[in-house]
Structures are given as structure tokens and as C-alpha cells.
Amino acid sequence: MSINPGPPDQRPHAPLVTETPNPGPPTARTRDTEDAKDAKDAALDAFRAPDPDGPLTTDQGVRVDDTDNSLTVGDRGPTLLEDFHVREKLTHFDHERIPERVVHARGAGAYGYFEPYASLAEFTCADFLQEAGTRTPVFVRFSTVQGPRGSADTVRDVRGFATKFYTRHGNYDLVGNNMPVFFIQDAAKFPDFVHAVKPEPPNEIPTGASAHDTFWDFCSLQPESTHMLMWVMSDRAIPRSLRMMQGFGVHTFRLVDRDGRGTFVKFHWRPLLGVCSQVWDEAQLTAGRDPDFHRRDLWDAIAAGDFPEYELGVQLVPEQDEFAFPFDLLDPTKLIPEELVPVHPVGRMVLDRNPQNFFAETEQVAFHTANVVPGIDFTNDPLLQGRNFSYLDTQLIRLGGPNFAQLPVNRPLADVRTNHRDGYGQQVVHPGTSYAPNSVGGGCPATMGGGRLAEGVFEHHQERVDGAAVRRRSPSFADHYSQAALFWRSMAGWEQQHITEAFAFELGKVGDREVRRRMVGNLAHVDPGLAADVALRIGEPEPGAPPEDRAVASGAGDAAGVAFSPALSLENLRGSGIRTRKVAVLAAPGVDGDQVRAAHERLGEEGATVETLAAHGGEVPARDGGGVPVDLPLPTTASVLHDAVVVPDGGEHTLPADPDAVRFLAEAMRHGKPVALLGSGVELSRAAGFGTPAGLAGVAVHGSGGRDDTAFWAEFARLIGHHRFPSR
Numbered sequence: 001m002s003i004n005p006g007p008p009d010q011r012p013h014a015p016l017v018t019e020t021p022n023p024g025p026p027t028a029r030t031r032d033t034e035d036a037k038d039a040k041d042a043a044l045d046a047f048r049a050p051d052p053d054g055p056l057t058t059d060q061g062v063r064v065d066d067t068d069n070s071l072t073v074g075d076r077g078p079t080l081l082e083d084f085h086v087r088e089k090l091t092h093f094d095h096e097r098i099p100e101r102v103v104h105a106r107g108a109g110a111y112g113y114f115e116p117y118a119s120l121a122e123f124t125c126a127d128f129l130q131e132a133g134t135r136t137p138v139f140v141r142f143s144t145v146q147g148p149r150g151s152a153d154t155v156r157d158v159r160g161f162a163t164k165f166y167t168r169h170g171n172y173d174l175v176g177n178n179m180p181v182f183f184i185q186d187a188a189k190f191p192d193f194v195h196a197v198k199p200e201p202p203n204e205i206p207t208g209a210s211a212h213d214t215f216w217d218f219c220s221l222q223p224e225s226t227h228m229l230m231w232v233m234s235d236r237a238i239p240r241s242l243r244m245m246q247g248f249g250v251h252t253f254r255l256v257d258r259d260g261r262g263t264f265v266k267f268h269w270r271p272l273l274g275v276c277s278q279v280w281d282e283a284q285l286t287a288g289r290d291p292d293f294h295r296r297d298l299w300d301a302i303a304a305g306d307f308p309e310y311e312l313g314v315q316l317v318p319e320q321d322e323f324a325f326p327f328d329l330l331d332p333t334k335l336i337p338e339e340l341v342p343v344h345p346v347g348r349m350v351l352d353r354n355p356q357n358f359f360a361e362t363e364q365v366a367f368h369t370a371n372v373v374p375g376i377d378f379t380n381d382p383l384l385q386g387r388n389f390s391y392l393d394t395q396l397i398r399l400g401g402p403n404f405a406q407l408p409v410n411r412p413l414a415d416v417r418t419n420h421r422d423g424y425g426q427q428v429v430h431p432g433t434s435y436a437p438n439s440v441g442g443g444c445p446a447t448m449g450g451g452r453l454a455e456g457v458f459e460h461h462q463e464r465v466d467g468a469a470v471r472r473r474s475p476s477f478a479d480h481y482s483q484a485a486l487f488w489r490s491m492a493g494w495e496q497q498h499i500t501e502a503f504a505f506e507l508g509k510v511g512d513r514e515v516r517r518r519m520v521g522n523l524a525h526v527d528p529g530l531a532a533d534v535a536l537r538i539g540e541p542e543p544g545a546p547p548e549d550r551a552v553a554s555g556a557g558d559a560a561g562v563a564f565s566p567a568l569s570l571e572n573l574r575g576s577g578i579r580t581r582k583v584a585v586l587a588a589p590g591v592d593g594d595q596v597r598a599a600h601e602r603l604g605e606e607g608a609t610v611e612t613l614a615a616h617g618g619e620v621p622a623r624d625g626g627g628v629p630v631d632l633p634l635p636t637t638a639s640v641l642h643d644a645v646v647v648p649d650g651g652e653h654t655l656p657a658d659p660d661a662v663r664f665l666a667e668a669m670r671h672g673k674p675v676a677l678l679g680s681g682v683e684l685s686r687a688a689g690f691g692t693p694a695g696l697a698g699v700a701v702h703g704s705g706g707r708d709d710t711a712f713w714a715e716f717a718r719l720i721g722h723h724r725f726p727s728r
């Protein structure tokens, strides 16, 4: 395979001129395909800035004598227009900003690769899914939706999960979220939805939050949002890490095999570390302690070689079963319960490289749902159809013109030969013709004709459609509550409690009583108990029974075909092990140094990152006369930035009197984190108001806990692997 040859000045020859009218598909399995990750990395090399170890120049390459002083008349005189260097410097600076994304403005990105476990040729001719182990380079961008570029990471929000596969047959973008359904059924509603969730017009408040009147006004009038609201009010909306959340393509897409046969497909990403969330108070505190919490976590993990990994799974539905479900496969407010159609793991994605420049790569990456490759196609989901217009459109304004696909991060590895010309920022020097048909250019670039899917020629799936042009929602989209109720029923008790509290928090911030009542009324269709509880908490009357016409579509029945879906509960999605979990050891003068070392060794062996914290940096004098090195002074960190806490024996004279240490442990206890109290470590628990918490879920109390006490540390590692104990 030949790769995109890089910027024009480094190309051996112009890519447009081919000697044969039909260039044929890229089939040769060269090193580039076998080690595809290197192919994108190498392609980017051509665009990377030269070694900065040399003289400063202007944009024109002219060496500069001085960049600190403007050219002036005399020492104190006016600045001269002739100073082209300073004028260029200021002008470029003045133009540094581009419009942020209208949604998903805040993000973090990473490169990596995808490889299938086995061939999917039975269902699709997509080149990158044909052979086990074929590596395709990817770029992934995670994001929040509501907040601007500078907003905090840990807000309650949906997370974007967008993947660009640089396949040999062109770029394929899977632009998904960490929730499998969406707020609306038709793209026509998207501007309304976004206007409602974005900050209120007069004062641009709130930032990164949906707890305000316009959002709930819209949703309360738009019952199709109810299912998604259940997800957004659940702990799924406050993930512990971008490395610990699922991803979903949301829509039903279509796989197409080499003979043109279609199969409906839903895409799932499952993190190997398991799915873990914060608790709400923790998420709010984290937003203040480290607004970059998720970005930093992703970056640090990749930098440390702890590469995040996600398994790709597919739910496959034969085309003849299109109408076999009690919901419409084209309705993006519905999921296919895994109990009806299991998720088959088909490959894995590893993120193993941080970008080198945030703006050039993470900001300028341009995703588009219509970027599909032969073997993957759309369905008539009206939300997807609208997206297929919107993403290209938005890049034109965001990235300043039609040549954004030439930006390094967006360039396909596959050859590009188009008749597109000119436009802002054109990078390619096209010597040849730019129209078809032509004879003077030898007929190039030439189309290859239909029926050649397997050779990498995209051909739209042939589906028979017939009907009058109508502007109305399909009646098959009418049930807005059954799956919301299925979600509610499938939650563990603590998850239901968190959802109830989240509704009460959000609606409690809504000023308009009519909106609050209407929303509570909608919740009655999901579960009368939920509605009554929320109503009580926000001081509204308990709603009556749902009106008859709506009750038809209420969750009381079993319209989804399953009564419970264990696959929806976080209780069943925890990973195993404690890799990359952050454990704090609180040390104070007199600490048992052996226990501190044991925590580092035993938990470190399991892959956790263990940090010793003390009132100040340097070393803490240990009981045995030695010194314990301090990783972080307590005032510079917080318990919300850690997953678990160890309080060793020996600090009882200082720790309980240190307000930072007391707050650290109190918060960890409140947030249900695993805690190990060794020997006199229980004194800190008493000072934090938790007494001697033996028997509390997730708390390990032990008299010794030295290095050799392997059973104790193994048990504590098990507790850390459990993540949180919200029932505490």
C-alpha cells in the first residue's frame, strides 16, 4: 500500500497523475499494513516541526536578530511600521483562535491501533475487519458535550467517544457516546436540544451543567428524552476515567458483505479496566481540585505505558429480522437489550500514543458520521441522516474552509485523488485536469464502477424505499417510556438512589415550578416510586396516575421484551484487578515505615500507583529511625484524586490533629472508597467522625499489616478492585 505522500514539497511526484486509468485497489501487504500504527506516525513525521535547536526565523525563513524589542526611532521613540518581524508575530497571535465546537468543545485525544480478533468477512467486506491481527491506526477524541473548551472534566454530562480508523480503504469514523441512546429521535430537533442544554442566554450560566430551567423545560416537553435522561442522571454521566467508560455507536448501522448483503449492527466499546464512576459529591469536588482530571488521567496513563484498551463488540441483526422487536431499530432512543441480542467481541483498540500538539491534533481533528468505508453503511435512522449532513457542514466554519481533510491528523493513509480544487489553505499542487470525463488527462482519476465492494470501491447499499414525502414521526417511534423503565428496573439499589438524588439535584435547581411538575409527571411513567420520591425532595406534589393515552406507552409493561437487563447495571460491569488505581498512604512522624513500604510493594505489584502523602514534602521520620520519602505534600492534593486510602500505624500523635488529613479520610469514607486502617491508623477515622469502622463495607481494619501479611494486602487489593462502596 502506498501512503498519503505528505506535504507537496516533499512528494516525489504529483499524486493525481496515474499512468493507468484504473489504479486498482491497494492490495499489497507491505510493512505499512502489517505495522499500520507506524504508517500514521510516519505520515505525521512529514508535518512535524523541524528541530527547534537552531536560529529563530520569520514565517518566510528569514533569521531574526532580536524578538524582544520592537524597532523604534531612538531609545524612546515611536515604533516603526517597517518592523515586519514584530508585525508578523502580533498578527499571527491575533489569529490563533478558531471557533470551538458548538458541542463537545472540551476534549482529549490519543492515537493507537485497532485489531480484529478474527475475520468478520461473513458480515462485512470492510478491509480493516477481514483478518485477525491486522492493525489499523486510530485517533480517538473523548469529550464532554455542554461545556466550553475550558470547562471542568468531571461535570454531569454525556461523554463523546469518537474514533477515526485510518484504514487502507479510507477513513472510517465511529462518532459515538458513552451512552447507547440519545435525547431526540430526529436531527431536526438537534439545534433546539442544544440551545436548551447550553447556558442560559442572558448570562451564559451554568457552565458545563444541565441543572437549569431551559434544559428541563425542553426535556419535560419532549418525552422522547426520558430514556436518555435516566442514563444522564445515573453515574454513567460522571465516569471515574475516560479509560473506564463504555462507548456506543448509538444508531443501528449496517454491515455489508462482498456480495452486497446487509446485516444491522450496533457497535459497543467495552473498557478492559471495567466501567467505573465517581459519586456525585466526589465529581463536584474534583472539578475544583483538578478541572483536568480526566485529561490528565488519560495522558499520564499513556505516558506511563499503561495503555487504555477497549474491546469492540457488535450486536448483529439479520435484515429479515428488522421488525422482530417491540421497538424500531431506527429509533436512536432505543437500545437492543443484550439479553435479546448478545454483544459479540470482535476486536480490541489500544491507545498507546499521546498527541504532540493539542491544537494541531486534538482540536483540528474532524469527525464525520458520513466517513464510512466499503463494508459499512447507514440506515434510515432520522438522527443519523441529519448527522450525515451536519458534521461536514460544521467543519467548514470551524476549520475555515473545504480543505480540512488535508490537515495532518485528518489525512487518510489511503491515496487521495479528487477533482476538488482551490479553497482556503489548499496544500496540494495539482498540475493536472480537475474534471470528469476528460481525455487530456488520460481519463484520470477514473471511477472503478459498481459491484467491487471487496476491492475497496464504495457503493451505497441498495435498499428499496417507497413512500410519500411526509413530515411526521413514525408511529413506531411512539413508545418513550418502556426502555426508560427497563433501565430503572435493572439498576442496583444504590444506583436507583443516585438517580433519584440526581433528578432531585437538577430539578431542585429549576426555578419554574411548572417545569418541575411536568418533569415529575413524566417520571411517573417510568416508575411512580421514583416520581414520588423526586417530588418529595423538591417540594412538589406527588404526581397522579399517568393519563390513559400515555399509559399505553408506559413502562408498566414489558414492551422491550425483557423485564431486567443486568448488562445495564454498573454493578455487573466492574473490571477485575487494580491496574492504575491511585492509592494514598497518609504518613506522619512515627509512622510504621514497614507498612508504608508494604503498601507500595504489595499494591504496586498488582499495578496500582501508590503515593505517600504527608503534611510536607521531603521525608517523614519513621518509627524505626529511618525516613519515609514523601511523594506529595497533602495540601497539594485531595482525596478525590485518589481511589483508596491507607492509614498506617504510628501517626496517631499528628495525623488526627491535621485538618488536611482528617478531611482527606472523611471524604474518602463519604465517597465509599476502600480504606485500610492499620494499628493506630483508626485514630484518624475517629477524628474524621467514623469511630472504629470495623464491619463497614470497603473498610479493612488490621492490627499489623506488615510486608509479610500477604493475605491482608490481597484482601485490600480486592476491595480496591471493587472500586466504590456506595452503600456505606
Ligand code: HDD
Binding pocket: 101, 102, 103, 104, 107, 141, 142, 143, 159, 160, 161, 162, 175, 176, 177, 181, 182, 186, 187, 188, 190, 249, 250, 251, 332, 365, 366, 367, 383, 386, 387, 390, 391, 394, 395
Ligand atoms: Fe454530534 C460533535 C456524538 C448527534 C452534530 N457529536 C460530536 C462529537 C461526538 C458526537 C462524539 C465530538 C466529535 C469530536 O470529538 O470532534 N452526536 C454524537 C452522538 C449523537 C450525536 C453519539 C447521537 C447519536 N450531533 C448529533 C446530531 C447532530 C450533531 C443529531 C446534528 C444534526 N455533533 C454535531 C456537530 C459536532 C458534533 C455540531 C460539533 C463539532 C463537530 O460536530 O465536529 O456537527
